[in-house]
Amino acid sequence: MGFLVSLLVLSFLIFFHELGHFLAARWFGVKVEVFSIGFGHKIYKKVYGDTEYALSAIPLGGYVKMKGQDDANPSLLSHDQDSYNAKKPWQRLIILAAGPLANLFLAFLLYVAIALLGSQALAPIINEPDPSLSAAKAGMRSGDEIIRIDGQKVRTWGEMSELISKSQGEIEVEFLRGGQERSLMLLPTLRESKNIFGETILRPMIGVSALGEVRIVSYSLFESLPKALNETIRSSQMIVLGIQKLLSGVVPSSEVGGVISIVQITSKASESGIITLFALTALISVNLGILNLLPIPALDGGHILFNLYEMVTKKAPSLAVFTNLTIAGWVILAGLMGLGLYNDLSKIAQGVMP
Structure with missing residues (x-):
């Protein structure tokens, strides 16, 4: 299945x-002369208008064959008004x-x-903080749930971590303790970390780790649109970066x-x-x-x-x-x-x- x-x-x-x-x-x-899902032998085809729609035997690909464009034989050009080559x-x-x-x-x-x-996500609830960094020094303790960073609402550990990693100075951290909201000004410290490619990088940290609580997090339509756009952009950037790391040898072939x-x-x-x-x-x-x-x-x-x-x-x-x-x-x-x-x-x- x-x-x-x-x-x-x-x-x-x-x-x-x-x-x-x-x-x-x-x-x-x-x-468009042919619209095919798959390559190779056409196991099903039907002509509607000027286009032949086909389902081909090898399902790992597909193609649109436009008049005047043929990668298999680039010399087959057409300059008719309805051809690809006739367009600007x-x-x-x-x-x-x-x-x-x-x-x-x-x-x-x-x-x-x-x-x-x-979807399931790690909750922004902290475990015992690192005593050498700002969160512990300011009085944060295990069980505190971070709800906002510099006024921006956070609902998952990933959202919280991303905001801290982008910080360039002191940040306001708002959190819940015993059902009451509290607020602290914390100064992240640059510490060594590993990125997804295994490279050592410096990133701002306040010295907290996740308690490990997982919850289902959903968003309204109004919240979902910018979140989806950010996720699409982030995924695109990571793929481009991955290609760069592959070409530079950081990621092995x-x-x-x-x-x-x-x-x-x-x-x-x-x-x-x-x-x-x-x-x-x-x-x-x-x-x-x-x-x-x-x-x-x-x-x-x-x-x-x-x-x-x-x-x-x-x-x-x-x-x-x-x-x-x-x-x-x-x-x-x-x-x-x-x-x-x-x-x-x-x-x-x-x-x-x-």
């Missing part, structure tokens, strides 16, 4: 991505960006749903996962409940959106780069340059997919696949 859910999630994410391209293309009057570079740029943006929008919607439905990893993790998430599945789906959707914006010729980002070049120079790249770079892009993608598959199979062989 989990495997089926994984395929449905991946197909849905791909559908949403391609739907973004499709709607933008149709908005600008570009004929800025219009093509919007069509290309619409797919990744659709994935980011989907992640935003999923984060809104998570906030509305409620052995951490690159492939389709098998995605299916396995999604399957596990589906067994943990709808909120966990929504959260993972949102993260994969952000990942799909950001990765497609990378300046690799075979991806949306590469085509966006070509159009930006045309907008600046007032001329399109030569067919030879376009073809060679597109082929190089496919080689890079094939290499990354091969690396991900190799890592997945290695983990399975070592018995460490999640």
Whole structure:
């Protein structure tokens, strides 16, 4: 059952991505010849209007084939009024960006749903504070529940921790003790910590740790919208940072996962409940959106780069340059997919696949 859910999630994410391209293309009057979920042999197809809608045998992908655009054969150009090539570079740029943006929008919607439905979160209730730092010195003690930092309401340990880590001086900490509200001015101290990439960093701390109480936290629609937007932005930033760390060697190439990893993790998430599945789906959707914006010729980002070049120079790249770079892009993608598959199979062989 989990495997089926994984395929449905991946197909849905791909559908949403391609739907973004499709709607933008149709908005600008570009004929969409094929809208396919999956690659390879078409096991089902139906023509509506000018478009053939298809479900193909390999469900790990999808594509929108626009008139005048063919990555498999870049020389097949068309300059008819309803073709992709006949549109202005800025219009093509919007069509290309619409797919990744659709994935980011989907992640935003999923984060809104998570906030509305409620999810488990660590409560901002402190354990015995570190006696050497400001919280203990000011008189805070185990069981105190932090409710506001500098006037900003906090409902989870993560929200509290983030506000403290962003502080640049003295902060006002409001907390509950015995049902009564109290307030203290605390000066965070820079201490060494580890980030998610295992790097040693300095971050402001007041010397508190979580008591460990977990509760269900939900938000109103008004609260959910900015929270979902912040979560989408934060996830996007973390993925971009992860790519930078991978390229710089901080994150080893052995951490690159492939389709098998995605299916396995999604399957596990589906067994943990709808909120966990929504959260993972949102993260994969952000990942799909950001990765497609990378300046690799075979991806949306590469085509966006070509159009930006045309907008600046007032001329399109030569067919030879376009073809060679597109082929190089496919080689890079094939290499990354091969690396991900190799890592997945290695983990399975070592018995460490999640």
